[in-house]
Amino acid sequence: xxxxxxxxxxxxxxxxxxxxxxxxxxxxxxxxxxxxxxxxxxxxxxxxxxxxxxxxxxxxxxxxxxxxxxxxxxxxxxxxxxxxxxxxxxxxxxxxxxxxxxxxxxxxxxxxxxxxxxxxxxxxxxxxxxxxxxxxxxxxxxxxxxxxxxxxxxxxxxxxxxxxxxxxxxxxxxxxxxxxxxxxxxxxxxxxxxxxxxxxxxxxxxxxxxxxxxxxxxxxxxxxxxxxxxxxxxxxxxxxxxxxxxxxxxxxxxxxxxxxxxxxxxxxxxxxxxxxxxxxxxxxxxxxxxxxxxxxxxxxxxxxxxxxxxxxxxxxxxxxxxxxxxxxxxxxxxxxxxxxxxxxxxxxxxxxxxxxxxxxxxxxxxxx
Amino acid sequence: xxxxxxxxxxxxxxxxxxxxxxxxxxxxxxxxxxxxxxxxxxxxxxxxxxxxxxxxxxxxxxxxxxxxxxxxxxxxxxxxxxxxxxxxxxxxxxxxxxxxxxxxxxxxxxxxxxxxxxxxxxxxxxxxxxxxxxxxxxxxxxxxxxxxxxxxxxxxxxxxxxxxxxxxxxxxxxxxxxxxxxxxxxxxxxxxxxxxxxxxxxxxxxxxxxxxxxxxxxxxxxxxxxxxxxxxxxxxxxxxxxxxxxxxxxxxxxxxxxx
Numbered sequence: 001x002x003x004x005x006x007x008x009x010x011x012x013x014x015x016x017x018x019x020x021x022x023x024x025x026x027x028x029x030x031x032x033x034x035x036x037x038x039x040x041x042x043x044x045x046x047x048x049x050x051x052x053x054x055x056x057x058x059x060x061x062x063x064x065x066x067x068x069x070x071x072x073x074x075x076x077x078x079x080x081x082x083x084x085x086x087x088x089x090x091x092x093x094x095x096x097x098x099x100x101x102x103x104x105x106x107x108x109x110x111x112x113x114x115x116x117x118x119x120x121x122x123x124x125x126x127x128x129x130x131x132x133x134x135x136x137x138x139x140x141x142x143x144x145x146x147x148x149x150x151x152x153x154x155x156x157x158x159x160x161x162x163x164x165x166x167x168x169x170x171x172x173x174x175x176x177x178x179x180x181x182x183x184x185x186x187x188x189x190x191x192x193x194x195x196x197x198x199x200x201x202x203x204x205x206x207x208x209x210x211x212x213x214x215x216x217x218x219x220x221x222x223x224x225x226x227x228x229x230x231x232x233x234x235x236x237x238x239x240x241x242x243x244x245x246x247x248x249x250x251x252x253x254x255x256x257x258x259x260x261x262x263x264x265x266x267x268x269x270x271x272x273x274x275x276x277x278x279x280x281x282x283x284x285x286x287x288x289x290x291x292x293x294x295x296x297x298x299x300x301x302x303x304x305x306x307x308x309x310x311x312x313x314x315x316x317x318x319x320x321x322x323x324x325x326x327x328x329x330x331x332x333x334x335x336x337x338x339x340x341x342x343x344x345x346x347x348x349x350x351x352x353x354x355x356x357x358x359x360x361x362x363x364x365x366x367x368x
Numbered sequence: 369x370x371x372x373x374x375x376x377x378x379x380x381x382x383x384x385x386x387x388x389x390x391x392x393x394x395x396x397x398x399x400x401x402x403x404x405x406x407x408x409x410x411x412x413x414x415x416x417x418x419x420x421x422x423x424x425x426x427x428x429x430x431x432x433x434x435x436x437x438x439x440x441x442x443x444x445x446x447x448x449x450x451x452x453x454x455x456x457x458x459x460x461x462x463x464x465x466x467x468x469x470x471x472x473x474x475x476x477x478x479x480x481x482x483x484x485x486x487x488x489x490x491x492x493x494x495x496x497x498x499x500x501x502x503x504x505x506x507x508x509x510x511x512x513x514x515x516x517x518x519x520x521x522x523x524x525x526x527x528x529x530x531x532x533x534x535x536x537x538x539x540x541x542x543x544x545x546x547x548x549x550x551x552x553x554x555x556x557x558x559x560x561x562x563x564x565x566x567x568x569x570x571x572x573x574x575x576x577x578x579x580x581x582x583x584x585x586x587x588x589x590x591x592x593x594x595x596x597x598x599x600x601x602x603x604x605x606x607x608x609x610x611x612x613x614x615x616x617x618x619x620x621x622x623x624x625x626x627x
Contacts, residue, residue, distance in 0.1 A: 069574070070574070078476055079475075079476075085449075085452060086456075089452060089453060089456040090456075101446060101449050101531060102449075103445065103446070103447075103498065103500050104447060104477070104498035105445070105498050105499050105500040105501075105613055106500070108498075108613060109613045112613065112615070118574045118615055119574055120572040120573070120574070120616060121612075121613055121615075121616050122497050122498075122499065122506060122572070122612075122616075123497060123498035123499065124495060124496070124497060125447070125476065125477040125478055125496045125497075125498055126478050126494060126495055126496055127476050127478050127482075133493075133495055136493075137495065137510070140513060140514070140517065140519070141513075143517070144513050144516070144517060146513065146571060146572065146573075160459075161452075161455070161456070161459070161475075164459050164464070164467045164472075165455065165467065165469075165472035165475065166472075167467065168467040168468060168469040168472050169469045169472060169473070170469075220492075220493040220494075220495075221491055221492065221493070222440070222482070222485040222490055222491050222492065222493075222494045223491075224436075224485045224486050224488075224489050224490055224491050225486060226486065227473050227474075227479065227482060227483065227486065228473045236491065239491070350478075351473065351476055351478070351479070351482065352476070352478050352479060352481070352482025352483075352485070352486075352494070353482065353485070353486070354478065354482065354494055
């Protein structure tokens, strides 16, 4: 567990792409308008989806060409370009003598070369908390002077390998994802990429387009209890959230975008954490009922949605939530709520009991 | 910059001997039973068994409450590809009807680090880095900066890798695997522990001298390099430099302070 106040870190240039949407703004608008769920449970990704989505997402976060020599890149992902991995796994050469293994670092290097990033580069893979963990890593690299600016790109493609795995775990909903609903019965998978530019706020020339955020604090923790199930006592997530809001008044958190997978144990764990941590009742929303669970991409794409929430001053409803199991909590359902939003908390939890939380507030800048 | 110590570093190539520095083999004697207790269950993945055993040795003088506060920073080249292969076999068997949930839950690069956190009660940050060339150096460098900024006071950093390559029926191309782990901390965290080295510089920088946009992926990681460094004599300074991906250069400078 860690607690850091990051008054000097700004997040901007939020890019996001799904098979149906090409920008973070269009995803936010679709979620806000209550369009049907965007999850891709029944869809099979096409061959180039990894390249298409990552390119769309990174393009929005890119600094000008002349600044890329000192801009680093973190790729956050659970599985990387699974099309390549599945091709390798299905090769006719069972001993894999002729085909080099597909490495996550190859995915990183391909993106780095494509866009000309010259600063530090690495791959962060911490299951479904990968995106938020990568932003924390990027913020630390900027704060410690290891990098002047960093682009974080978070991406995962829900191909057959992953779909079959979640089916084997009996984690897939039979109908649709209903986070925090009494009738919830599992998640729906989605494919996505999302990106943002991480800079020092004292470096005003380094801001990308669109709404931007200040990183007020972060926390990251391990449950240390189970390889796939969350801690029933929510101790790990509670530690991460408390660390993220340690430097601010907890009552100043106006809304939370929860991980909200729609699985029985994850949602119960998160509800317990919210009841434990907050004495007031911030708006609680979650995007996976609309987006599907985009795995390692989910943290950054949902942070992009947080930026648009703060910009538009509105909290979208949780798609699929009709009958909350925890009515004492302030879940936003059925219709979006206009609100005076200054600070949002974003949480993520993943296999292995890996939790991360970011507290962010609105930066006045809309970028260049 | 703050002094960050490597108290103990421990490594094992495949089923070869265990190498350790900062603590002697005698220090480990009492703990061999704890280490052995982790070994038998994972026949399909020897590196999981190895990593659990080495972790038990590494942390044998670290109390439960101290373990809870540790961070865990692990680098890997191949990640979970071998586990991917096991799950894939279960997918295609019997027409795809019986994909194995037990195999699937191991198909993440962060699975084994998470297993270590569970086995040893580590509740701090856990981050897995994928790098083809310098996974150990990246893990150590990042742990160094997490400790130096005060975000945590101590961490386990290191690497594991396992991939079946070549014809597995031939001894000459038998599966290769290895684990390397080190216990790192700020100066005041573990005053009772021996110290192997003091880290004096740790950075990942742009390699300005390189103009090659298509640098080949190295065939080996930094495991052998670090293993060799473990044999350095007292009062020497180690300067490790290693290319990591395209235009990345890892620097690690350490002063050996105890043997």
